[in-house]
Amino acid sequence: MDAMPKWAEVILIPLISLILAFFLSGLVILAIGENPIRALQIMISGALGSTYGWGYTLYYATNFIFTGLAVAVAFQARLFNIGGEGQAALGGLGVALICLYIPFPHWTMALPAAILGAAIFGAFWAMIPGYLQARLGVHVVITTIMFNFIGASILNYLLVDILRPPTSMNPATARFPDATNLPSLHDVLSVVGIPFSRAAPANISFFIAILACIVIWVLIWHTRLGYQIRAFGQSESAAKYAGISPEKIIMVTMLISGGLAGMMAINNVMGEAERLVQNAVEGAGFIGIAVALMGRSHPIGVFLAAILFGFLYQGGAELSLETSIPSDLIVVIQALVILFTGALDDMVRAPLKSMFLMFRKPEATPKAPKPAE
């Protein structure tokens, strides 16, 4: 049926799009008087050239996997959850409260509790928008935008006035007890004898993110609930016919989505900062939208897109460290990558398709020659 082999669709198109984006970025870099080739080298070697680079890349990717999955799950039910930012922030609060106020003897006990706390708080923050959508049809896009702002206010209040240690300038909680500190990738991998940089913030949460991808994949494509979520997303009228309750599906999906966004906190709050700081989410909720859409709302796609964004973040940081390229340019590069790989991919696909068709025509079933006119 398809004009193009699958590998072209999955690998070739994103690759060419990526090259186009980098080419354009190169022009911008050239315009500000830096060497684009060197910049690319720095980005690649800085993000992927050492376990240290990978450590950062994977750390960012972990954040994006969670927020990306959150958006992707909601998208399967055609719900557009832009509230990842707020949900992840509340998830951070859940992690902080659990780590600060429950005396854990060991991280193995703290981790499941923290995951639960993060997920519950995140889910709670998605619950009200979900409820309003399910019951009253209030558009989830507006309510989640509003809840991002409300969440920021609540966190600001709690961090400045309630949770901040009295002498600290920083609107952040106290440091979590050492027993709650998660092992880094260095700690984990050295057990199996793989040397890994000690300095990088990537931690065991990365594996939990991978696990989350698998669980979500199973959930969406191999469970009754996932089946119902997808069916509802494809056609609400058909879902009603099949006895799938729209209210239930909207609620459950939003809870799962919020929970996933909240779980990002185990990586950045528990794994990296080891305390809850203000604005800990740092826009990962919004990047999650791009990650989910680029990943075509599929866990594997989300995983790959998250790695790409992790690469861009870490590569960008290396660029800042090694050159005088301003951070704004890195934002521009990220924007171009999103634009070309996510929205302008058809620009690449269309000519590629006709190329494949051209090569395939002769070998395909011979058809009656068209009347030459």
Place this chain on the structure above:
Amino acid sequence: AEPAIIFDLGGKFDKSFNEAAFGGATRWAEETGNTFREIELQSEAQREQALRRFAEGGSNPIVMTGFAFADALTEVADDYPDTSFVLIDMVVDKPNVRSVVFNEHEGSYLVGMMAAKASESGTVGFIGGMDIPLIRKFACGYVQGVKAANPDAKVIQNMTGTTPAAWNDPVKGSELTKAQISQGADVVYAAAGGTGVGVLQTAADENILSIGVDSNQNHLHPGKVLTSMVKRVDNAVYAAFTEGPGLEKGFQVMGLNNDGVGYAVDDNNATLVTADMTAAVEEAKAKIVSGEITVHDYMSDNSCPVN
């Protein structure tokens, strides 16, 4: 060795103290003809990353702007005993760290007095960026100054927002100013980064006085900015760069006594600052330096005696 500076998340163009720090660094570079390394952070995780990278790359000293670095520095400092670190706005007690803190409340106290004296309505305003302890420290010092000059004066306080956008929302700053004006304020003090641009602009448009912050902002609207509460982050950076790797470590308080904070008078606002004002403010300054007056520091007990 090349010195390095790490700017906090707001970026070096934050119209606030990152920008002041950047100013100090460039001044040093221009005067000495040397170069320095710099990075603008984009995420929390980069704090430690940047510190380690610069330290491993041989940069010395390494200056960082902002209280948020305290944690990362505490972890990193011991690993690089031969590198000097300078932390601005927060204290880290390590042998190779210089901590520079500013008595913003003292400077704010002085401009508060000036605001009260310049005000005809007896109502003055304060506009902060995000509601964080540092800004409350500014506000508390300011209110004390206002009340010292005019016990009956009223201070209207506003914060801009709860997300990082609060530091960059001149339009909201402008509206807050208008709201304060409509409540009678005729002098407004902005401690709000980029948002302050809008505050000063609107004050000038509406013909009331404003007070700038961090760097000398008198020139932005000559004759309309009463004064600026200068916080000489630039000097701190300049000094650190000049002293080089062997800089003196320990705890440095930049206050009125060593001109670390103060109020700015120049050609742009000379006509606004009356002799009476100067006299009163200079007297208070002397008393603060001598210890006769203590300005309450919000951070000491997380509360402000007046508001």
Place this chain on the structure above:
Amino acid sequence: MDIFITILQILDSTLRLATPLLLACLAGLFSERAGIFDIGLEGKMLAAAFMSAAIAFVTGSAWIGLAAGIGASLVFSLIHGLASITFRGNQLISGVALNMLALGLTVLIAQGWFSQAGRTPTLIGDARFTSLTLPFAETLSVIPILGPIYKELISGHSILVYIAFLMVPVTWWVLYRTRFGLRLRAVGENPAAVDTAGISVIWLRYAAVMICGVLCGIAGTYLSTSIQAGFTDNMTANRGYIALAALIFAKWRPWYALGACLLFGFFFAIDNRFQNISLYAWLAIALLILIAALLFFAARKSRLDMFVLGTLGTISAAIAILIWTTNGLAGSVVIPGQLMQSLPYVLTVVILAGFVGKATPPKAGGEPYIKER
């Protein structure tokens, strides 16, 4: 009289705050009514804010600045059109990417051109749109009530404010009274109907996207050259997202858009004015009663209501009790400033839930028009 003046001032502030929202909202309305979703309003405004200020500074003319601002916004519109109309890409991704692109590019170019810390120099004189005093504002101000209303509220705004409010009837007229409007609305509902009626879907959608660009251009210009005197980094401060919320709130209709934007403006004005309000403990009690009513209502309906409203009720009850125990029964309760700041967003959610309900977007919205696959 004092209260009257205060109300006038708040309304005055409402108008100013509503203006950029309204322009962006109407911009989004044109685009989305034609079936092209646009979460890139923010980016277009930002690009326009920068370019208008830059050019106004260089030329000394606010009007040339306006043209330049519109031009910059149009370039972004064109990219969005290219991605979502010509290349049938994902409209949401394109919007996200353009927002980021604007964020980075504006500062980068500003720094390159002016070397003033990513800002434009301050605009003075004719480089800025100043407020207009309408005729007879002074003379008429002696008339009680109406006089002050005319002078304080209606007169004394920048021309762009009047343009913005004029755009509401204009938009209505264009949409509902012209051939172009008929076609535009049709293409957002059923592009196939438009296509088979012999009209080009592509051009119609491009036209809508371009109009969106023009209006966003005015909105951005208003921010930097009218209410402010120059560009600063990220000065749109999420207004594009609020405008998007207002658009959904308004159910994609021009007069409703006016209402929604005024309402948002009003909430923000109230918040600016009364940030430090203190409530009395009996308000906390009123809250408790409200919660009880909520629970009672929930108990009579489905399990879903029980679950959600019950959770909410429990949490609010806990907070109310906390307030009560810490402040004493009769004392005044100071609502933390941070929480007051979230009031506009909370009120929006409440109003949406209570009065607005379901909003149905244009049917073909968000989907590229594809004749054959």
Place this chain on the structure above:
Amino acid sequence: MANPETKGRPDGAVPSIELRGISKSFGPVQANKDITLRVMPGTIHGIIGENGAGKSTLMSILYGFYKADAGEIIINRKPTTIPDSQAAIAAGIGMVFQHFKLVENFSVLENVILGAEDGGLLRPSLAKARKLLGELSKEYELNVDPDALIEDIGVGMQQRVEILKALYRHADILILDEPTGVLTPSEADHLFRILNGLKDEGKTIILITHKLREIMDITDTVSVMRRGEMTATVKTSETSPEQLAELMVGRKVLLRVEKRPAQPGAKVLEVENLRVIDEKKVERLKGVSFNVQAGEILGIAGVSGNGQSELLEVLGGYQSATGTVRVNGQDIDLTGRFSDGQSRRARGIAHVPEDRQREGLIMDFTAWENTAFGYHNDPKYSKGLLMDNDALRRDTEEKMQRFDVRPPNCWQPAKSFSGGNQQKIVLAREIERNPDLLLIGQPTRGVDIGAIEFIHQQIVALRDQGKAIVLVSVELEEILSLSDRIIVMFDGQIMGERLPDQTNEQELGLLMAGMKGQAA
């Protein structure tokens, strides 16, 4: 009928449409292969063919909606290129698509003028159009309320709007793609009167349909398409339905349903005083009572929009209602809010919905995923917490085999099957549940005759197994030939009950129009 070549105007010898060597591929699928067609002015030309034969594609090319890969179009002796619909309209072609191209929330008037406005302002165009519409309506008996919204009017009315659209644009050539698929017999008769009127004015009409009776009744010439090729063009007067059916399907088709007399058993479904008030607060069912026994087919006739759809929805469990419904003697809860479909299925009720694309199938799901649709909770398809997709696929393949779904590929998405095959997928799913009660809405809408034959056989076979069947259809012929008992609905009420061998289309038609007195 008279010789179509010479009928009509004196210049009738010149074909008004001539297609030469039209070819069109969608990717690897060749929908049209080297097609040649001539149609004379003042005639009605029928096109028939199996689902997916390429009829709609050919007409869409003529209307400029698709572009042909090769071939020539000659309109009134002029070679014409039709790159878009604009050009087609200019060449005097109008088309009524199978799936109407109307803007749902626009008024009739707005839909008619869309794209044919004169001047930039609407008001004068609307006024002019209103007048013209009035004249057209009168001239062709096309009565429509110009201010009604499309979403509020029935399909029959919507179709008139489509025809008015074409006439408003001065179309001389009118193409209708399966126009009667959604119409009642009386509406269809009305349509044909209109078409005959248009023909008498010298207009050229192309009619695509699956109903051979219509071809025989109204067309002058007829073409048969098969697998993208034009296999025959004949004069209608010189052919027979049997011959056409054979040309179409490539084998002999049984045009009549063969069934034994019913042997009704116990009451399976009892409905008493059923009332439905919809979201718009309109009373859709006004106290309906009837019952169905095991081993019988109850046909429900009626013009669409008279409550049959709501009746099916209530019984299917996604419309709340008041009254009593008993299945196998047990009461069913009717208050559930859209979530009761599952318990209905558990009670042995299966449901083939009227609109397979909106309700019966998820168009983007694969065939095997659609097989679980509504039965996703069935233990047969589950493996612990997970769904047993392998079992599901095996099951689907088996069903596809038994129901002769083409192509029998369970990985293909539902949308890529032809209408008839989509219907078979739904039927296979519902019938194979071995339900006690089967609800079927419009089983053969838009389906070709080969598939109709098969579907009818399946329904009768199920009845013979002793199942109760409720059949809703607007096709009186279908109702009459399948049902063992017929009730007629009008305006939410039952107008009467008849036995198929004691009634006829005329009597049912009157009942459907709400005229009880005359009919009784």
